[in-house]
Amino acid sequence: MEPQQQQQQQQQPNNEDGGSGKGGFLCRPSSTRWTPTTDQIRILKDLYYNNGVRSPSAEQIQRISARLRQYGKIEGKNVFYWFQNHKARERQKKRFNVSDVPMQKGLTPTAAWKPEESLHTNYSLPNISPGVAASSSSPGVIPLGQMGNCGYGSLTMEKSFRDCSISSGVGGSISHNFGWVGVDPYSSSYTDLFDKRRSMEEKYLGRE
Amino acid sequence: MEPQQQQQQQQQPNNEDGGSGKGGFLCRPSSTRWTPTTDQIRILKDLYYNNGVRSPSAEQIQRISARLRQYGKIEGKNVFYWFQNHKARERQKKRFNVSDVPMQKGLTPTAAWKPEESLHTNYSLPNISPGVAASSSSPGVIPLGQMGNCGYGSLTMEKSFRDCSISSGVGGSISHNFGWVGVDPYSSSYTDLFDKRRSMEEKYLGRE
DNA sequence: ACGATATGAATGAATG
């Protein structure tokens, strides 16, 4: 996230089922929401930025979540929401930040609210150190089978830029005046190539 | 919400680079976070209370932030978050207040919420009464154009009861691969009473 | 110096 702002994060504060199994009556649903682990985030971002996955289909979600489950508890809807949110926020950010009236200072005061970092989130927790060493055996590319990425699955680009996430093959309009707004948002063209595009947003959530 | 009795300075709290400018190396990620100036706050509150702005849309955010920029560094996200937070906190407090629950056993002291703020409230949307500012140089109201906000503001009913519902005895087998379906920690019974959002059917229940 | 509180920021989860 922010340059030096380490975000808090629990690696795996929640258990499988939370405290219910305790038989007790402690009315604390443990953690109510999914708390992604570092690895999970890393992989998700990798998919998002390096593989152009923006709106995975049900099958993809399945595979992704299955893969991520190795690193901690996760469910399909988490993956679904993650992509939805990530995408939406990226866009939103851009939307109301495109302001900056003609400044006469010659210097851009707007330092971008968040230059979209690439990977590595500062998930740090004293007791759980990243077992993956964060650079060696990290599964850069997830063998998610076919992923539906028509051949793009292997596209592994550098993962260090802030604002242009290579829109491979697609109309790469990287024209940014002064960038900063960073993160090329729409590189999701090929996403539609494999997505059947059902009626609408998928319905994965099964809360009831 | 806030004792408004703090010192009124902060003309230029932090600059882009804040206090790490030693040596010329990057060090401090600029001001860690936006610190609104009193003028900015005054205007924001005016918009919030006197104009009923609660959730400005992207365009409005742009305008607002552009306007507030006169009083100090600010970005769209700041405005966005400000409204989000302000609204959320106001509601949050209200929520507990209204709870007439006897609170069995006098536990949960729930420190009384300070009924501060709201000096100039009552959401009278039409018109602007900047007079309350009590400040010397009140630039009046910001001609931000049209705030297409509904004037609702009086009625704020809660609809979410997130009590902890002990899911006693559920533990055990559900901790495996089963999509999220069925994992539902709190299959509350009263859920049906007020909300019955069942437009999403589980897509893939099987697992992988 | 701390501890408490206020509040900016971030993000999971929903809803429209």
Add this chain to the structure above:
DNA sequence: CATTCATTCATATCGT
């Protein structure tokens, strides 16, 4: 896909 809500973290600021 946009918007909103709830929660939680992080930190600025104030009180003692």
